[in-house]
Amino acid sequence: MRRIVAPSLLPQWFRLIALWLFIVALQGCAAVKAPQEDSWLAPDHMEKEIERNRFPVAKGDDVIGRLAVVRLEKGDTLPDIARHFGLGLNAVSAANPGVDVWAPEAGVRTMLPLSFILPNAPRKGIVVNLATMRLFQYRGDGTSPVVVTYPVGVGTRERPTPQGPMRVERKAARPTWHVPASIAADHRKKGDILPAAVPPGPQNPLGEYALYLSKSGYLIHGTNKPASIGLKATNGCMRLYPENIKTLFSDTPVSTPVVIVNQPYLLGQRNGVLYLEAHTPQEDSGAAELQKIYEKLKTIEKKSARPLDWEKIKKVQAEARGIPVPIFEMSPGSEEGIPKLVEVEHPAKLYGKPEPPELNMAAWYVLAADVPDEIDARRMAAIINHQGPPIPAQVIPKSNSYRVIAGPFNTAGEAREATRRLKLDLDMDGIVIEPVRKM
Template sequence: MAVFRRSLMVTSLALFALSARADNVQSTPVVAPDSPQASSAKPEKATEAPRENRLFPVKDDVIGSMQSMTTRYEDTFADIGTRTSIGYLELVHANPGIDPWLPGDGTRITLPQQHVLPDSPREGIVVNLAEFRLYYYKDGGVKTYPVGVGSEQNPSPLTKSKVTMRLESPAWYPPKSVREEYEASGTPLPRVIPPGPENPLGNYALKLSAEGYLIHGTNKKFGIGMQVSHGCIRMYNNDIKELVFDVPKGTPVAFVDQPVKVGLNGNEVWLEVHRPKEDLDAQTKDRLWKAVMARMDTLMESNPGLEFQRAAVENAIDQADGIPRLVGERTRQVAKASVESGRKERVSH
């Protein structure tokens, strides 16, 4: 952590140009003019945005781009999330000050459809519990979907698993602990709930080798992008309908908990910070600071010549809204040397 602290102090003046860009960051990311994403960084002017879960090529550590849309009078964040494949809290954090249940007709809202990839092997399914998001790696690319995860009382497991079975129109067999919970609340459950509108698994599910856990749809309109389940991973019905036929048996599934993600996009350093709830208390903020410093130190060890802008890093942590922010870059000398080295290597082969 000391390495990253010194880097922040040394580069406060050296990155004046970056500072000018990053200091203006509030609820939208900053994109360098020469960035591959510069052409798509401006929000869309259409009244609707595309669903996010297309296959992104994995070249660097950042995928997608920020979008925006204009709401209609009947819109809620839950409706918008279903249409665009974005979780509820993702929309809330990206749009501070806007009523999620009544944003109003003609309100311009941000759609956070840009992500730093988790620090995890890029194979199969990776579920990052801290950001309520699933990543599915295939054919050199990645698809991403919002998910509902386990509640604080019934957290999803931090484990490695694999897909064992595809389920269509699954019946739900509530475990004993869930039946006891419902019985205590005065609404007892039967031992089996057949397929249909009362089944909380929806129409499709992926069974995992981790006993008792599924990735499944839902019969509820709300809950995607929140801590709502008894440990299973809940998805929008359109999303699980696509995923269930795309994932072969035996696909590895890794559960991680990474509220802080740092990645490279070319010579740029991007930072994405998530808070677990709508509010950000001092204890959580301090924990996020320590996680950021640890991740930055790790990145600097394997990538010499990185420089950071303190104001941009502080802003990312203060907001903790899950929006990737440009916080640093590789020095021109190191970047040039890297390009020359690559050229020589290609020539030698």
């Protein structure tokens, strides 16, 4: 009997073991494959600095720059990280979903989306992509073209930035802001009476430099609210960080052509790899723009006679992280040319980061809030710190709450003015605190 049973059972056991091994092996493959899909997003090495604004453009390439990460430190905010690395708040927020803008956790690696697909527009003069809130200035001669790029703040939904071709009509350093009637009316409704003109200085929202465009009433200018770069916060103008407008102003001659486009989905190639960059579309522009990109992708698929990974494409589009993602090798083996993610050292000081001043017993202060939650308090203090012009603020812990204190102010008048701004801009009811010691 044994002789009869054993040979028939043995292969069955072998078959079972073989099947089990096969399944385990498959699982192993899946486990290895999953990280491989995003392996290009694993930091490759550490660098002290990374290029932020100026990039060479290789012939035939549409993708510039490199993606990087930086480890957050205590007290960092995303607007501080954005400004230091020449990015807009929109870009840093989109690339780091789930990270608290104002009170992020220290030690977290934050993506710096310093790689961009150039907009589909003529590569000359200035091109602004409203969807990505980024300005591109084409420079250099035909043999070694260079693109300089800066983040911008653009118009709101109610007062959008106009699109189309225009040019720089004139330039002005230390411009005077002639308050448009619409803005004066908005402020009047809040009980804030604006003057007819605001001279150069910290109160001037145009900042230190302005390029007046041929489209009447629209400018590319600086700002006294640097934290607004990467937001839809203007009345149709485009605003840049103070340090960026200074360079752009000196590099841009009058009559420079300016093209403003709205391209939330960008396709481009570098070193034989096709990339897709997706941003959250501005109002009403998403479906039409997506259709255009899908048609282009279908053409590429047809020409190459190889299938595209449509699931990946849909994922990139749905996530809208604003980073160029490799989606297709135009020629086999070209994935070698995909640049690796770089980890950048956290600088000793982030450029433009507001530092809370020391407490001064002889100064005036404003109690802006008294809240039970520390994160809320930190968030409020950071928002106050990032106003334009800045209002210094800090959190003072108490036994059962956290106080947000704005100041120090030299005079009662300064403290009252800060209270007025807190109410007007942030709807906070501040209480003026007299000095502990008279000077």
